[in-house]
């Protein structure tokens with residue numbers, strides 16, 4: 224083959240993938256496939272140095288700066304890392320290090336390679352001045368406001384033992400839990416889910432609305448210290464120092480002296496890394512001593528004193544046998560692909576999730592298709608593509624069912640939502656079982672001695688169909704059941720009895736009302752204090768509560784409007800569960816804002832958004848979620864969305880800043 228042509232082809236492909244990846248936060252192909260192309264190009268350039276272009280993607284960091292943020296020049300370039308996929312590459316790296324250090328002893332620090340976005344934090348006199356993206360490695364975007372939403376990141380540090388100016392670098396990420404709830408929200412709104420937590424993180428840190436960034440609960444791990452005036456001898460010393468000072472430093476790093484020790488570190492984390500709150504795609508191996516790092520130096524694109532080892536690709540290729548439809552606790556129907564079992568990242572995979580009907584359409588799944596299955600950060604692998612070359616002629620396309628597979632009710636798909644759901648929420652068996660499991664969990668009624676299997680058994684025997692039935696259970700119902708001894712019966716009954724003391728907020732959460740998670744339940748109890756008051760609350764009163772949007776309000780109205788739910792609540796009240804709790808009353812500071820309505824947008828100097836909401840409410844005002852002609856004030860913070868501003872201006876709404884707001888109540 225014409226080498227030069229292949230090189231051009233590779234460059235074009237890599238540039239396309241880089242553009243999508245760094246600018247649009249999209250992966251058009253898997254990382255492993257991308258790395259193969261890049262490595263092929265590196266190889267060809269090494270063999271044909273005359274053809275190597277100075278601006279080849281092998282010579283540059285893949286990202287770039289954007290026009291939406293101010294760009295700043297890095298004091299120290301932010302580079303990439305060389306990649307290895309096997310032991311031999313690691314040993315080659317070690318040999319190069321050995322040569323470079325001319326026989327001097329050295330040690331490595333191994334860290335996990337966190338899969339998020341690189342961030343740089345600039346400190347002056349111990350104060351965080353700027354948060355910057357990697358950009359093209361030389362210049363990055365100033366995203367300070369977004370970076371400041373990371374709660375675990377201290378914004379200042381006692382600077383006594385530190386140089387006047389220094390830089391910390393780390394990986395910004397979206398915790399898997401935030402990623403999942405964001406995708407749940409998206410799917411409830413009928414928007415396509417975000418592909419993976421990393422793309423979600425890079426997209427989020429580049430958002431204009433910092434308040435939205437804050438809502439997404441971003442996090443970071445710090446992994447390096449840089450300064451022209453470095454007080455530390457070694458990398459590990461700096462990690463320990465900043466850990467001590469309260470910075471988020473993952474305690475997963477380890478000192479290793481030999482390649483064998485590194486290999487056992489790699490082994491150690493191969494599976495355990497799946498238990499971390501974020502995705503990792505490998506490990507990073509760094510020379511510990513700063514002066515040795517300096518002597519080894521850099522290539523155009525990466526340091527010579529560090530390398531990344533990537534865990535083998537987690538993609539499998541297998542055939543799709545059928546699709547089943549699972550009904551969840553809240554009635555959501557999720558398609559699940561049944562696969563011909565295949566080995567993937569250490570486990571045998573038989574099933575993969577497909578999310579919803581949109582995703583089924585997007586993948587265009589046909590009977591007998593061969594599919595690509597990938598393990599992201601989620602525990603359940605998902606289908607990421609179809610191998611069209613293996614599709615059989617005349618294969619039928621899978622159709623989403625019209626009726627609930629468990630109870631036969633006609634499925635509903637709300638306008639704008641991606642999910643179908645079964646509306647028979649009080650009688651559909653998987654929903655009933657799901658609600659029971661939800662009810663007994665630790666964060667809800669914490670009924671310790673009952674697990675899923677017991678629920679399944681009680682349910683199948685008709686002993687327990689809803690939470691209230693639990694409180695009617697008596698020892699004589701359980702005696703004689705297989706596996707139930709005197710002792711275990713006692714334990715079950717006493718943990719049910721104990722749950723009667725669980726505070727109202729947990730009971731409310733335990734009811735499993737759509738969209739009412741633990742935090743929302745707490746908010747509701749804070750404002751309404753009792754079930755009676757909450758039941759009476761109107762839609763308008765509900766949406767006034769901070770964090771309660773229209774979707775949640777409607778869900779509560781629907782819940783309390785259902786006869787079966789009312790009966791259930793009556794029985795639970797008879798059983799003497801807690802339905803009242805004083806969390807914190809709204810103490811009115813003044814009535815200065817009485818009769819006035821507010822929408823807030825953007826980020827504020829003196830307030831968190833929720834604090835500002837409470838401030839408005841505690842001064843008698845109302846907080847609305849959207850702008851209409853009836854609105855009195857729009858409180859505008861920094862980085863507020865342009866659409867909101869435009870709308871407010873077109874309706875002649877008074878737009879005030881934080882200080883003007885404060886003067887309204889002082």
Ligand SMILES: NC(=O)c1ccc[n+]([C@@H]2O[C@H](COP(=O)([O-])OP(=O)(O)OC[C@H]3O[C@@H](n4cnc5c(N)ncnc54)[C@H](O)[C@@H]3O)[C@@H](O)[C@H]2O)c1
Pocket residue numbers: 240241244249250251252253254255257258284285302303304306334335336337338339340341342357393394446507531
């Ligand atoms: N799928 C695609 O289309 C596509 C396109 C472009 C790039 N990529 C992926 O991105 C990678 C290239 O990106 P890159 O240039 O950012 O290199 P890289 O991600 O492989 O390595 C450098 C980055 O690692 C991160 N990192 C995580 N933990 C670290 C730690 N403990 N210490 C130091 N750094 C740590 C830093 O953010 C640093 O910028 C490729 O390997 C490829 O997998 C994929």
Ligand SMILES: [Zn+2]
Pocket residue numbers: 550627628629630631632645646647651652
């Ligand atoms: Zn059903």
